[in-house]
Amino acid sequence: MALLKRRVRSNDEIPTASMPDIVFMLLIFFLVTTTIDVDMGIPMQLPDRGGEFKVNPENISNVLINAQGQILIDDELTDITQVQEVISSKVETRGLDADGKPKLIVSIKTEKATTYNSFIQVLDAVKGAGATKISIAEPEK
Amino acid sequence: MQFAKKTKAEASIPTASMPDIIFMLLIFFMVVTVFKEFNGLPVLIPSARTTEKLTSKRNVAYLWADKLGRVSVDDKIVTMDEIEPIMAEKFAANRRIIISMKIDQDVEMGLVTDIQEQLRDAYTLRVSYATRLK
Numbered sequence: 001m002a003l004l005k006r007r008v009r010s011n012d013e014i015p016t017a018s019m020p021d022i023v024f025m026l027l028i029f030f031l032v033t034t035t036i037d038v039d040m041g042i043p044m045q046l047p048d049r050g051g052e053f054k055v056n057p058e059n060i061s062n063v064l065i066n067a068q069g070q071i072l073i074d075d076e077l078t079d080i081t082q083v084q085e086v087i088s089s090k091v092e093t094r095g096l097d098a099d100g101k102p103k104l105i106v107s108i109k110t111e112k113a114t115t116y117n118s119f120i121q122v123l124d125a126v127k128g129a130g131a132t133k134i135s136i137a138e139p140e141k
Numbered sequence: 142m143q144f145a146k147k148t149k150a151e152a153s154i155p156t157a158s159m160p161d162i163i164f165m166l167l168i169f170f171m172v173v174t175v176f177k178e179f180n181g182l183p184v185l186i187p188s189a190r191t192t193e194k195l196t197s198k199r200n201v202a203y204l205w206a207d208k209l210g211r212v213s214v215d216d217k218i219v220t221m222d223e224i225e226p227i228m229a230e231k232f233a234a235n236r237r238i239i240i241s242m243k244i245d246q247d248v249e250m251g252l253v254t255d256i257q258e259q260l261r262d263a264y265t266l267r268v269s270y271a272t273r274l275k
Contacts, residue, residue, distance in 0.1 A: 019160050
C-alpha cells in the first residue's frame with residue numbers, strides 16, 4: 001500500500017539529565033537531618049568497693065553543700081561564684097605530687113536533700129580550678 | 142615562518158561520573174543517619190563549663206533520672222534494686238562501659254547517691270554526669 005504511515009520514532013529513554021539534581025536533593029535532605037550528636041558530660045570515676053587507702057589529711061579540702069545550696073569550704077561559707085577561686089588558690093598552695101598532679105584532694109559532701117544542680121555547679125567549679133582528685137562523700141542523713 | 146598547529150586539548154572536567162560520586166555520599170549519609178527512636182525520661186540536665194565530649198559512643202550506656210524520682214535504663218522504668226543486675230550485665234558485655242547519667246537538675250542528691258551505690262555494686266565505675274555546655 002502506498003499509504004503506509006511512516007513510523008514515528010519516539011525517543012523512549014528516561015531522561016537522566018536531571019538525575020544529579022534529584023540525588024543532590026536527597027543528599028541535602030540527609031545532610032540536614034543527620035545529627036551526629038555527641039554525648040557531653042563531666043566524667044568521673046567511682047571508687048572501688050573496699051579500696052580504702054590512707055591519705056594525708058592536710059591535703060584534703062572539705063566542701064560541704066547543704067539543702068539550701070550554701071557552700072562551706074573548710075569551714076568557710078563561700079558563694080558559688082567564689083568556689084573556683086578559692087579551690088584554685090588551695091591547689092596552688094598544696095603544690096604538685098610526683099606525677100605532676102595537684103596534691104589537693106577535694107571532698108565534696110552533700111546533704112540528702114541537696115539538689116543535683118548545686119552539686120554539679122560545685123563539681124564544675126572544682127574541676128575548673130584544676131583539682132583532679134575529687135572525692136564524693138556519702139550524704140549525711 | 143612556520144607556525145606549529147595548535148593542539149586543541151580537551152579542557153573540561155568529565156561530569157559523567159558525578160551522579161556516582163553523589164550517590165556514594167548519599168548512601169553514606171543514609172547509613173549514618175539514625176532517627177532518634179527513644180528519648181528516655183523528660184529531664185533538664187544542668188549546665189557546666191567543664192563539660193567534655195565522651196569518646197566513642199559504643200561504650201556508652203544511658204541512665205535517666207527525673208525529678209519525680211523515676212529511674213530509667215534501656216527504655217524501661219526500673220526500681221533501685223534492678224539497676225545493679227542490669228549494669229552488671231552491661232559490664233560483663235563491655236568492660237569499658239561508661240554510664241552517662243542524665244539526671245534532672247532538681248533531683249535530690251540522696252537519689253543520685255543511691256544510684257551511684259548501685260553502680261559501684263555492679264562495678265560500672267566509669268560514669269559521666271551528663272551536662273550541657275555553659
